[in-house]
Amino acid sequence: MSIRIRLLLSYSSMLVASIVLFLLAGFLVAVAMTGDVKSVRSFYTSHYAVKPLSEPEESTYLDIKYYVKNGPAQLYDPALLQELDQKLAPIQAGIIGRQGSQLSYLSPRLNSAELPASLPPIETSNIKVRDTVQAGSRYFTYVKYDFTVPADKSEGSIYILKEVSPYGEMTRELLPVWIGVLLLSLMATNLLLYIWASRAIVKPLQSLRQSAELIKAGELDSAALPLLRSDAAMGETRPDEIGQLAQSFEEMRRKLKQSVELQLQYEENRKELVSNISHDLKTPMTSIIGYVEGIQDGVAATPDKMDTYLKTIHSKAKQMDRLIDELFLFSKLDLNKVPFVFEPLDIGVFLQQTAEELRFDLEQKGIRLDKPEAGKPPVLVFADRDQLKRLIGNMVDNSLKHMDKREPRIAIGWGMKGPNGDEVVVCMEDNGAGIAAEALPYVFDRFYRADASRSGQSGGSGLGLAIAKQIIERHGGRIWAESEPGKGTRMFFTLRKNDEANGRPGEGLA
Numbered sequence: 001m002s003i004r005i006r007l008l009l010s011y012s013s014m015l016v017a018s019i020v021l022f023l024l025a026g027f028l029v030a031v032a033m034t035g036d037v038k039s040v041r042s043f044y045t046s047h048y049a050v051k052p053l054s055e056p057e058e059s060t061y062l063d064i065k066y067y068v069k070n071g072p073a074q075l076y077d078p079a080l081l082q083e084l085d086q087k088l089a090p091i092q093a094g095i096i097g098r099q100g101s102q103l104s105y106l107s108p109r110l111n112s113a114e115l116p117a118s119l120p121p122i123e124t125s126n127i128k129v130r131d132t133v134q135a136g137s138r139y140f141t142y143v144k145y146d147f148t149v150p151a152d153k154s155e156g157s158i159y160i161l162k163e164v165s166p167y168g169e170m171t172r173e174l175l176p177v178w179i180g181v182l183l184l185s186l187m188a189t190n191l192l193l194y195i196w197a198s199r200a201i202v203k204p205l206q207s208l209r210q211s212a213e214l215i216k217a218g219e220l221d222s223a224a225l226p227l228l229r230s231d232a233a234m235g236e237t238r239p240d241e242i243g244q245l246a247q248s249f250e251e252m253r254r255k256l257k258q259s260v261e262l263q264l265q266y267e268e269n270r271k272e273l274v275s276n277i278s279h280d281l282k283t284p285m286t287s288i289i290g291y292v293e294g295i296q297d298g299v300a301a302t303p304d305k306m307d308t309y310l311k312t313i314h315s316k317a318k319q320m321d322r323l324i325d326e327l328f329l330f331s332k333l334d335l336n337k338v339p340f341v342f343e344p345l346d347i348g349v350f351l352q353q354t355a356e357e358l359r360f361d362l363e364q365k366g367i368r369l370d371k372p373e374a375g376k377p378p379v380l381v382f383a384d385r386d387q388l389k390r391l392i393g394n395m396v397d398n399s400l401k402h403m404d405k406r407e408p409r410i411a412i413g414w415g416m417k418g419p420n421g422d423e424v425v426v427c428m429e430d431n432g433a434g435i436a437a438e439a440l441p442y443v444f445d446r447f448y449r450a451d452a453s454r455s456g457q458s459g460g461s462g463l464g465l466a467i468a469k470q471i472i473e474r475h476g477g478r479i480w481a482e483s484e485p486g487k488g489t490r491m492f493f494t495l496r497k498n499d500e501a502n503g504r505p506g507e508g509l510a
Contacts, residue, residue, distance in 0.1 A: 284316035370411035
């Protein structure tokens with residue numbers, strides 16, 4: 001059963017229960033007032049008939065009945081009627097005497113010109129002796145007795161009347177209307193509550209179902225989701241459970257969209273990785289096969305040529321081995337499978353030692369290395385010594401591939417940065433060919449090379465700077481490059497200062 005049907009049945013049941021309780025309450029009130037279940041059906045028409053008379057009214061009425069039985073003609077006597085009228089003075093009631101269609105007596109307390117004309121006609125059977133009459137804007141309850149004088153067969157009436165509040169009678173007259181209005185109000189309220197509940201609950205749930213169907217079909221654009229689009233049109237988030245559900249649904253949609261986009265990116269990267277690995281392994285492998293076939297075919301007929309072929313095969317094999325090692329390292333870094341051993345390092349001393357280790361090899365290649373400035377106050381960082389050396393070595397190797405000056409130079413330096421001076425920035429600068437502006441954002445991507453042909457003339461696997469980025473991110477730092485084509489390149493990476501005084505060594509590590 002749908003929620004809409006359940007709401008309709010629920011509100012209809014509430015309406016029926018309200019009407020039944022209302023009618024039951026009216027029935028019990030009538031029984032309480034009449035004291036007789038059978039008289040309930042005449043309660044409305046005999047409302048005043050069941051109201052007991054006061055003692056003066058009851059006494060006067062009994063006197064009238066006595067005179068009717070023992071000499072009804074006496075009731076035409078104004079003096080007698082005035083005497084009876086005096087008995088009603090304490091309760092502000094009065095008497096009207098009528099002989100035929102003419103008044104024989106009108107109590108001064110019943111001073112109303114419209115009252116005589118409002119009296120009911122003579123009914124000698126006296127079936128309906130009590131009721132209420134309206135005279136203009138005034139209401140009177142009465143008890144009457146109609147009689148016939150045997151001597152002349154004339155008919156007369158005696159009325160004992162008492163003025164009552166018009167509001168009570170107005171209520172009695174309008175009671176059916178009020179009951180009808182109440183029932184209509186209940187039904188209208190039921191309908192409005194049903195419509196409101198449908199719009200506030202059922203309609204958003206239907207929109208949510210439509211949104212789920214769109215997501216199921218692969219549509220993750222928020223503009224196409226009905227529930228989220230309607231919430232955006234309202235300009236605010238609903239503060240109720242439906243609004244919380246919409247927020248959770250939107251969060252799920254965003255996460256799902258990010259997951260799909262990330263999966264697509266991973267798939268694209270995987271395809272690119274396979275393509276790049278295939279290309280970078282295929283090139284040296286083809287060379288090795290070519291030289292081996294040359295040896296087998298006797299092309300390397302002299303010892304010098306044989307030596308050249310074997311050196312080339314050895315070089316290509318080492319290139320493949322280095323590529324496989326770097327690929328294996330990058331994969332382990334990407335999966336967080338490389339253990340990092342963090343320890344406090346004096347960054348100045350560490351860079352001095354690393355530069356000294358690199359200096360000899362660089363001087364053999366004719367490259368000048370400018371070491372970091374000595375004499376700075378010691379600054380500790382929390383880092384892995386071996387991985388930082390690998391990072392700096394990869395950056396140096398990248399610089400070596402692009403050296404084109406007659407006097408090549410590499411410089412390593414460091415300084416403090418950050419609002420509180422809590423970040424160490426290491427810079428390595430060269431005066432090589434530089435990097436084109438359009439290639440600069442991609443130099444730390446895996447397998448990226450500036451030469452789109454991937455000819456391999458510049459050497460390298462395209463993984464060195466990608467590995468450097470992985471290493472520095474594991475240290476909780478950043479890495480970036482600045483370059484001016486033709487003048488050189490500056491590469492930077494940051495490390496968090498080791499705040500031993502505050503007991504937070506390695507703060508900011510990933």
